[in-house]
Amino acid sequence: xxxxxxxxxxxxxxxxxxxxxxxxxxxxxxxxxxxxxxxxxxxxxxxxxxxxxxxxxxxxxxxxxxxxxxxxxxxxx
Numbered sequence: 884x885x886x887x888x889x890x891x892x893x894x895x896x897x898x899x900x901x902x903x904x905x906x907x908x909x910x911x912x913x914x915x916x917x918x919x920x921x922x923x924x925x926x927x928x929x930x931x932x933x934x935x936x937x938x939x940x941x942x943x944x945x946x947x948x949x950x951x952x953x954x955x956x957x958x959x960x
Contacts (some may be wrong), residue, residue: 887917900956908945908952915956 904911909927916922926948935943 897956901953903955904952905949908948911952912955922951922955926955 888906897932900911900915903914908930909923912923912926913919929948929951930945933943
């Protein structure tokens, strides 16, 4: 039995994108969408606003970017 079944590969890619969405939300959205579109720009702006205004505690205001990236990856946005 082959380990690379369609469902297994899709689950692995989704899992890796979700981890990336927590670390670098704009990159995760770009890799998922395959292009620079409005979803990428929304995520990038939210993420950058977090870094500009909060510095070391950027994850607090960047949380909307993380949540939005997760929604895009899971197909809800």
